[in-house]
Each structure stands twice: as structure tokens, then as C-alpha cells.
Amino acid sequence: MAGIAVLLLYHLLGAALRELLHVPLPGNVLGMLLLTLSLLLGWVKLRWLEESARFLLKHMMLFFAPTIVGVIAYFSDIGRHWMLIAVNLFVSMASVLLVTGWTVRKLSGGEEEAERV
Amino acid sequence: MSELRDLAGEPVFGVALTIGAYALALRLNRRWKWMHPLFACTGMLIVLLLVADIPYEDYSKGGEIVSFFLGPTTVALAVPLYKSLLTMRRRLKAIAVGVAAGSVAGLCVSSLVVLAFGGSKELLITLLPKSVTTPIAIELSKQLAGNAPLTGVFTVLTGLLGSMFGPALLRLFGLRSDLTIGAAVGTAAHGIGTGRLARESEAQAGISGFAMSLSGLVMSLLGIPLAIWLPIWLR
Numbered sequence: 001m002a003g004i005a006v007l008l009l010y011h012l013l014g015a016a017l018r019e020l021l022h023v024p025l026p027g028n029v030l031g032m033l034l035l036t037l038s039l040l041l042g043w044v045k046l047r048w049l050e051e052s053a054r055f056l057l058k059h060m061m062l063f064f065a066p067t068i069v070g071v072i073a074y075f076s077d078i079g080r081h082w083m084l085i086a087v088n089l090f091v092s093m094a095s096v097l098l099v100t101g102w103t104v105r106k107l108s109g110g111e112e113e114a115e116r117v
Numbered sequence: 118m119s120e121l122r123d124l125a126g127e128p129v130f131g132v133a134l135t136i137g138a139y140a141l142a143l144r145l146n147r148r149w150k151w152m153h154p155l156f157a158c159t160g161m162l163i164v165l166l167l168v169a170d171i172p173y174e175d176y177s178k179g180g181e182i183v184s185f186f187l188g189p190t191t192v193a194l195a196v197p198l199y200k201s202l203l204t205m206r207r208r209l210k211a212i213a214v215g216v217a218a219g220s221v222a223g224l225c226v227s228s229l230v231v232l233a234f235g236g237s238k239e240l241l242i243t244l245l246p247k248s249v250t251t252p253i254a255i256e257l258s259k260q261l262a263g264n265a266p267l268t269g270v271f272t273v274l275t276g277l278l279g280s281m282f283g284p285a286l287l288r289l290f291g292l293r294s295d296l297t298i299g300a301a302v303g304t305a306a307h308g309i310g311t312g313r314l315a316r317e318s319e320a321q322a323g324i325s326g327f328a329m330s331l332s333g334l335v336m337s338l339l340g341i342p343l344a345i346w347l348p349i350w351l352r
Contacts, residue, residue, distance in 0.1 A: 007189040014192070024337035026252035028191035029330045035195035040202065053193035056186065057322065060312035061155040061280075062139045063187040066131070066180030067251065068159040068273045072166065072173050077267060084234040088244055089271065092227040093279045093305050094286060096248050100219030100328070101292040101301035107211035108296060 003052025006044060010035040125171045131179015138162050153281045155309065191250075191308060194326035197315070201323030205296065212300045212324065216331045219304045220339065223248045238351045239264060245343070246336060247271040250307040253333045257340045261347060272307070279306025280313040299324025304332045 014031025017023065023030065038044040071078075078085055124130055135158075142157035166176055205212075224245060231241040242263035246254040251272045258268035283302045292298065295318060302310040303325030311329055315322040 004189065007192045010192045010195070011188045024253070024256070024340070025330070025333055026250065028188045029250060029253075029333060031188075031192040032195045032198065032326065033330060035192055036198050036202065039195060039199040046196065046199070049193070050196060053196040056190040056193045057197070057312075057315040059139075060187075060190050060315050061309065062136070062158070063184055063190055064155060064273065064276070064309050064312065065135050065139060065158050065162065066177060066184045067269070068155070068277060069162045069166070069176065069180065070173065071159075071270050071274065072163055074267060074270050078270070081234075081236060081240060084231065084236050084240070085244070085271070087234070088227055088230040089247070089275050089278055091230055092223045092244075092248070093275050093283070095226040096219040096223035096305035097279060097283050097286060097301045098290060098292075099222035100215045100304045101287050101290070101297045103218040104208075104211050104215035104297050104300045105292060105294075107214055108208055 001052075003049035006049050007031075007035075007052060007056070010038075125175040126178060128179045128182055131176045132182050133179070134162065134165070134176070135180060135183045138165075153277075153313075155277060155312070156281060159277075187308070194311065194322070194329075197319050197323030198326045199323075201299075201320055201327070204320075205324065208296055212296070212328060213331060215300050216304045216328050217335050219301070220248065220332050220335045223305070224339070224343075241351070242347065243268050244271055246340070247275045248305055248307065249333045249336045250329060251276075253337060257336060260340055260344050273309065276306045276309030279310045283310055284313075295320040296324060300328045303328030307332070 010031040011028055012031075013034055014029070015027030017030050017034070018025065018027045035044065039046060138158045138161045139154070141161065142152075142154040145152050145157050146154045162176075165171075166173065227244055227247075228241060231244060242261045243258060245261065245263070246257035246268055248254075249257070249272070251269055254272040255265045255269050258265040279302060283306055284298055287293065287298055287301055292301065299314065299321040302314055302321070307329045311322055311325040314325045
């Protein structure tokens with residue numbers, strides 16, 4: 001439970017930071033960056049939250065389900081341009097994926113090098 | 118029967134239904150590997166709500182409770198991120214440049230597809246921010262005067278597509294190291310892609326979470342010139 005408490009605390013800190021500084025990132029992403037920094041600086045110990053984090057991350061996809069179900073409300077909007085939307089979503093997803101992958105591979109000296117992180 | 122209908126408005130209904138469908142989807146995924154758990158779970162939920170004629174507003178009372186946990190879970194990505202930072206320090210520049218290149222490529226290709234199909238300006242703007250994490254995408258869509266809720270829908274669908282087909286597509290092109298898979302899936306499919314990787318590899322999930330937050334940052338910064346340039350270009 002201590003792990004969950006630490007995670008919620010950092011979520012709150014991230015939300016506060018967003019309000020204070022008007023940074024263009026959501027509170028949970030800021031919380032993630034703050035917690036990473038705290039781990040690197042040794043302010044938070046990995047063993048406090050490793051178990052809670054593992055459980056939540058294992059089921060991360062579950063937490064997206066209700067938002068995706070919300071697509072129901074937009075069926076008619078999507079239906080009118082469904083071809084354009086389907087092609088757009090797939091082709092741009094694939095281009096982001098491959099351009100990122102190729103660039104990272106090239107800059108880290110090929111796939112074998114990347115393997116060795 | 119009408120009392121039973123009212124039950125759908127209780128928060129426990131949405132929570133129980135979502136977790137039940139998810140547990141079932143995980144079982145299906147164990148039997149048939151190609152069956153993406155999130156696709157199966159949301160598919161079942163959508164069909165059930167439509168068939169039983171339950172309003173989305175009723176379902177979402179419980180749905181919101183489930184969605185809440187996305188907050189602490191995103192924060193929890195700090196754990197794999199911290200672990201991979203210890204080992205991938207030398208690769209930070211490669212990841213950062215890759216994320217920026219991928220994000221720009223996505224914006225260009227997305228615009229080209231809309232233009233090729235002769236879609237409207239509003240649709241173009243609504244489709245632009247969809248590769249980053251949902252709250253940032255919605256914010257960007259508002260800034261650019263797009264349809265923000267619809268951008269949210271395109272964003273989760275993009276994440277689902279990337280989560281379902283991303284790793285296989287990368288393998289097809291010979292990209293199979295933890296570094297390239299993590300960076301590419303995190304940039305293209307934000308948290309939903311990261312969620313899939315988190316089930317399979319901690320190293321990939323760490324890099325993916327990092328790429329996801331970096332791409333959110335890159336897109337937020339790109340949003341500023343876009344907000345100035347798009348209205349001129351589309352006039």
C-alpha cells in the first residue's frame with residue numbers, strides 16, 4: 001500500500017506543478033518525470049513501490065478500456081468519413097513507428113549495437 | 118425490469134462490467150495469442166452496451182473510476198524508466214532524435230492523407246495531434262481549433278492500432294531490439310502501446326514510457342508553430 005501512496009503523491013505533485021508552471025504536459029506525465037528524478041537522486045527507494053508499480057503496469061491496458069468504449073458516442077461522425085479516417089490512422093501510425101525505429105537504429109550504430117543498449 | 122435498468126446507473130455496474138470483460142479478454146488472449154486483450158475487451162463492452170441499449174453516460178459512471186487508475190499507473194512508468202535510464206544513458210540522444218523525426222513524419226503523412234482524400238480543414242486539424250498521450254492531444258486540438266473530443270477518440274484508436282500491429286510491423290522491417298521497439302511504439306502509440314509492451318518486457322516498457330513523454334513534449338512544442346502556420350496555409 002505504501003507504493004500506491006507514493007504513486008498517488010507524485011501524481012498530485014505533478015498536477016500541482018502543472019497548475020503552478022503551466023507546463024504543456026499532463027499531471028500524470030509530470031509525476032512520472034518527477035518520480036524518475038527522485039529515484040535517480042535516491043529520495044525514493046525502488047523497493048518501496050516496485051510491487052505496486054508492477055501490478056498496475058501489468059494491467060495498464062485495462063485503464064484505457066472505458067475511454068475507448070466512448071467511441072460509441074462518435075460512431076456517426078466517424079461513419080461519414082470512415083475510409084479517410086481508417087487510412088489516415090493506420091498510415092500515420094505506421095510512419096511514426098518506422099521513422100522512429102529507423103532513426104534510432106541508425107543513430108545507435110545498427111541493430112546489433114542497439115541490442116547491447 | 119425498470120429497476121434492473123436503473124442498476125446500470127450505479128458506478129459498480131461500469132466497474133464490474135469493465136473488469137469482467139478485461140478478465141475474459143485476458144483468457145481469450147492466452148488461448149489465441151493474436152487476440153489483443155484491449156481490442157477484445159472494448160469490443161465486448163461496445164457490443165453489450167449497444168445490444169442491451171444501455172446509455173454510455175450510465176456505463177461511464179463506473180468507467181470513470183476505472184480510468185482514474187491511469188493516473189498513478191502512468192506515474193508508475195517511472196520504475197521501468199528509472200531502470201532503463203541506468204543502462205541506456207548512451208542512447209538518450211538517439212532516442213530523442215528518433216522521437217522528433219517520427220513525430221514530424223506523422224504530422225506530414227497525416228496531412229498528406231487528408232489532402233489526398235479531399236477531407237475538410239477541420240478534419241485535418243482534428244487528426245493531427247493523435248500520436249501523443251490523450252490529454253496532450255486533446256489540449257493541442259483545442260489550441261488549433263479542431264474538434265477536441267473527436268481528437269481524443271482518434272488518439273485512443275491510434276494507440277490501439279499501434280498496440281495491436283506495432284511490434285509485428287517493426288519485426289517485418291527487421292527492427293527487433295528492445296531499444297528500437299520501445300522508442301517506436303512509445304512514440305507512435307503512447308500509453309496504450311506502452312501498456313502492451315509492459316506485459317511482455319520491462320526494458321521495452323521503460324524506453325516506451327520515456328519516448329511517450331518525450332513525444333508529448335515534442336508535439337506540445339510543435340503545436341506553437343503549427344498554431345501560427347496552419348491558419349495561413351489552410352486559408
